[in-house]
Amino acid sequence: MDELELTLKPLxxxxxxxxxxxxxxxxxxxxxxxxxxxxxxxxxxxxxVEDLVQETxxxxxLRRATYxxxxxxxxxxxxxxxxxxxxxxxxRKIRATTPLDKIRATTPLDDxxxxxxxxxxxxxxxxxxxxxxxTLPQRQRTLVEDVKIHGLSLxxxxxxxxxxxxxxxxxxxxxxxxxxxxxxxxxx
Amino acid sequence: xxxxxxxDLMAADxxxxxxxxxxxxxxxxAAVGAVVVMLLVLGWLxxxxxxxxxxxxxxxxxxxxxxxxxxAAGFWAVERLGRPGVSAKRPARLAAAVLLxxxxxxxxxxxxxxxxxxxxxxxxxxxxxxxxxxAILAAPILVITLLILRHLAPTRPTVAGFAAGAFSGGxxxxxxxxxxxxxxxxxxxxxxxxxxxxxxxxxxxLGRWVLRW
Numbered sequence: 142m143d144e145l146e147l148t149l150k151p152l153x154x155x156x157x158x159x160x161x162x163x164x165x166x167x168x169x170x171x172x173x174x175x176x177x178x179x180x181x182x183x184x185x186x187x188x189x190v191e192d193l194v195q196e197t198x199x200x201x202x203l204r205r206a207t208y209x210x211x212x213x214x215x216x217x218x219x220x221x222x223x224x225x226x227x228x229x230x231x232x233r234k235i236r237a238t239t240p241l242d243k244i245r246a247t248t249p250l251d252d253x254x255x256x257x258x259x260x261x262x263x264x265x266x267x268x269x270x271x272x273x274x275x276t277l278p279q280r281q282r283t284l285v286e287d288v289k290i291h292g293l294s295l296x297x298x299x300x301x302x303x304x305x306x307x308x309x310x311x312x313x314x315x316x317x318x319x320x321x322x323x324x325x326x327x328x329x
Numbered sequence: 330x331x332x333x334x335x336x337d338l339m340a341a342d343x344x345x346x347x348x349x350x351x352x353x354x355x356x357x358x359a360a361v362g363a364v365v366v367m368l369l370v371l372g373w374l375x376x377x378x379x380x381x382x383x384x385x386x387x388x389x390x391x392x393x394x395x396x397x398x399x400x401a402a403g404f405w406a407v408e409r410l411g412r413p414g415v416s417a418k419r420p421a422r423l424a425a426a427v428l429l430x431x432x433x434x435x436x437x438x439x440x441x442x443x444x445x446x447x448x449x450x451x452x453x454x455x456x457x458x459x460x461x462x463x464a465i466l467a468a469p470i471l472v473i474t475l476l477i478l479r480h481l482a483p484t485r486p487t488v489a490g491f492a493a494g495a496f497s498g499g500x501x502x503x504x505x506x507x508x509x510x511x512x513x514x515x516x517x518x519x520x521x522x523x524x525x526x527x528x529x530x531x532x533x534x535l536g537r538w539v540l541r542w
Binding site: 150156157158159160162164165167168169174191195198200201202204205206207208210212216217219220221223224228267271272274285289290292294295297302303310313314317 | 331332335336338341344347350390410411414415480541
């Protein structure tokens with residue numbers, strides 16, 4: 142546990158200071174952890190695992206301002222993963238009208254130790270995200286695809302779409318927010 | 330899309346993040362809400378006619394300190410509950426201590442009164458509208474706070490909504506003090522507290538539906 146915390150927390154702190162490489166490394170390590178965590182709990186619907194991994198990673202990324210630097214990183218990440226799992230169950234199996242707190246009170250969930258002990262498994266593609274990506278507005282989609290597929294830097298991709306670097310940054314951030322929002326509703 | 334591609338995208342979106350970002354967003358929202366409530370107090374209820382002399386007295390400030398302390402504890406709790414895996418025990422304890430202290434003072438005050446005087450203190454001149462007014466004034470702040478909270482990461486939606494309501498009620502009640510001429514602890518402990526409680530319960534009810542992400 143300490144080892145994972147000692148690896149992830151410095152990466153998170155560097156990412157919060159704007160270090161993109163550290164942030165990517167953090168998300169990569171976290172994605173392995175999440176894949177195992179969700180995989181064990183969604184053995185009946187393995188197709189959902191990668192979608193949930195991606196949804197959780199997006200939440201971690203877009204809501205990283207809510208991480209308190211005095212707090213253990215793994216506690217923060219586990220709370221998000223757990224929340225996303227409950228949210229998934231509620232959307233999928235349980236009537237959509239059941240309040241979250243009621244599910245929490247009646248559903249036994251594993252603790253942090255289990256989250257930490259998860260063994261990495263192989264990566265896979267998320268089906269929902271691919272589908273959701275195609276619903277983005279044209280300009281955001283082009284930007285995303287240029288960065289993702291053609292491996293352009295953000296400023297290069299922006300230039301191709303006639304955007305300044307600042308505008309490209311804003312557009313990418315908006316695109317990620319939109320992806321997160323739509324991904325959450327994709328399995329309805 | 331492959332998860333690794335998504336990670337590349339997010340890495341390209343990495344900028345520095347301020348450690349005070351959540352508190353700042355909530356504070357800006359609260360300031361906007363407070364301005365709206367101020368306008369409502371001025372335009373709808375009106376300032377108490379004796380405001381200039383009231384502010385020189387002690388009770389005006391005791392009242393403001395009580396509701397202000399509830400608002401502060403509420404704000405603290407909201408800031409905590411917007412963060413996954415963080416406990417809000419300390420702000421909850423603060424709110425409980427403030428509430429208990431003020432209610433005890435009010436009970437002591439009530440005990441020293443004769444029966445008819447106690448009834449006058451409980452009813453004041455505005456007991457029929459006080460709780461309702463505070464709950465109405467809390468609404469704009471509550472809406473703004475919930476909207477901001479939605480963009481943080483509350484993992485306990487009902488509790489976070491309750492805290493947002495308590496904060497909004499406390500702030501609204503403090504501003505309501507500019508209108509309301511009531512000047513006994515008994516009255517404030519009863520009807521002001523009830524107004525804050527109504528706001529907190531509305532917040533809890535809304536939170537469990539609105540605070541999903």
